[in-house]
Amino acid sequence: MTPNEPPSSTSRSAFRASIVSTASPQLTSPFFSFLPREIRDLIYIELWKTSSLRRHITAEKVAITTYPAPPEQVNQISWHHVPCRTDPTAEDVRFESFRRSRGGSPEEAVWLVRLRSEWCLHWACEESTAQWMKTPKAALLQHLAEEDQSGDGEGTRYTGGDIWGTAEPTGFMNTLLACKRMYLECLPSLYSNTTFIFTDLIEASAFLTLYSNQHELYPIRSLELCIRTSQLMTELYYPSVELGAAGDEGPPASFGDSAHPGLSMENNPWQAICDRLVELPNLQSLRIWFDTRDLRDWHKRVSEARFFQRLFDVRVGQKEKFVLGLPLLPAAAKRGLPNHHFLEGEVVQDAPFVVVRGPRPNNWRVHLMASGLRGSG
Numbered sequence: 001m002t003p004n005e006p007p008s009s010t011s012r013s014a015f016r017a018s019i020v021s022t023a024s025p026q027l028t029s030p031f032f033s034f035l036p037r038e039i040r041d042l043i044y045i046e047l048w049k050t051s052s053l054r055r056h057i058t059a060e061k062v063a064i065t066t067y068p069a070p071p072e073q074v075n076q077i078s079w080h081h082v083p084c085r086t087d088p089t090a091e092d093v094r095f096e097s098f099r100r101s102r103g104g105s106p107e108e109a110v111w112l113v114r115l116r117s118e119w120c121l122h123w124a125c126e127e128s129t130a131q132w133m134k135t136p137k138a139a140l141l142q143h144l145a146e147e148d149q150s151g152d153g154e155g156t157r158y159t160g161g162d163i164w165g166t167a168e169p170t171g172f173m174n175t176l177l178a179c180k181r182m183y184l185e186c187l188p189s190l191y192s193n194t195t196f197i198f199t200d201l202i203e204a205s206a207f208l209t210l211y212s213n214q215h216e217l218y219p220i221r222s223l224e225l226c227i228r229t230s231q232l233m234t235e236l237y238y239p240s241v242e243l244g245a246a247g248d249e250g251p252p253a254s255f256g257d258s259a260h261p262g263l264s265m266e267n268n269p270w271q272a273i274c275d276r277l278v279e280l281p282n283l284q285s286l287r288i289w290f291d292t293r294d295l296r297d298w299h300k301r302v303s304e305a306r307f308f309q310r311l312f313d314v315r316v317g318q319k320e321k322f323v324l325g326l327p328l329l330p331a332a333a334k335r336g337l338p339n340h341h342f343l344e345g346e347v348v349q350d351a352p353f354v355v356v357r358g359p360r361p362n363n364w365r366v367h368l369m370a371s372g373l374r375g376s377g
């Protein structure tokens with residue numbers, strides 16, 4: 001995420017050591033010599049605020065193609081960040097807006113794209129990023145970046161990392177690049193005052209693998225995951241042994257094919273994220289929101305107790321700051337799994353998190369309506 005910084009744990013440690021050993025104390029700088037550290041820290045926070053304290057983190061899509069990603073692949077990930085402009089507690093209006101739009105209209109097409117957005121609740125953030133990327137300034141910066149990387153851009157001023165995918169100019173890169181002393185001093189402030197938002201399990205897993213094990217340098221305090229998970233992921237946790245073949249009313253689980261032979265309940269991106277979350281000692285705020293791409297009902301296929309079991313080991317400062325957003329459940333009689341598979345009542349009595357349920361797009365209805373079968377609905 002930081003420009004010119006090697007991302008692997010070992011190389012990052014060596015990189016940091018080289019900066020520490022060569023950093024000038026900047027004794028002639030009034031900023032460092034006159035202002036006490038407490039004031040400088042307050043100034044850094046004000047600088048971060050100018051760029052939004054809530055930021056989406058995404059990875060170059062071509063960089064992560066398999067799970068687990070080979071170390072050499074993780075080390076080459078180019079991370080992007082864009083400001084968040086979505087209130088994660090706001091009502092999800094996408095399905096209702098889609099339902100109200102006229103069949104075949106441009107409005108229906110727009111809401112359909114938003115319903116299928118991998119950014120889920122953050123579809124507006126995705127769209128603003130896409131809009132910014134169409135601007136002449138974005139095109140110019142992208143051109144400079146490509147020139148710089150190709151080696152043909154002699155004399156260009158591109159410094160790397162903070163341009164591609166950024167929805168608007170940010171103030172924190174200038175701060176990080178001012179001098180080595182400032183970089184070392186303000187980097188922990190950036191990580192401890194920013195809420196990092198992820199909308200992809202593999203990207204979140206790779207980021208936390210890189211940045212969750214050096215707590216002094218990267219004291220991550222606030223995270224959000226807004227995930228529209230695949231059927232593949234939730235099926236890994238389906239209690240087929242308990243329910244037997246008779247309980248499995250859906251199609252065969254697709255995770256058994258040769259494309260994902262190594263995935264299991266114990267080895268998958270979601271479980272890796274949970275393991276990293278358990279290890280974060282500075283976590284003060286954690287918001288996790290889940291939906292599924294599955295056409296079948298959540299309450300018939302997802303064992304919440306099994307899928308979210310590891311979250312019981314995650315520690316966040318206050319319980320109300322640890323929010324797990326899940327789909328609404330129908331009455332017990334209409335569910336496809338026994339009650340003890342759902343995070344409610346006694347099952348969550350001792351949980352370190354609060355469960356907040358809300359409506360989710362009905363994927364099957366969306367599928368039918370997008371196919372022109374709107375009926376009376």
Ligand SMILES: [Zn+2]
Nearest residue numbers: 084085122125
């Ligand atoms: Zn957002």
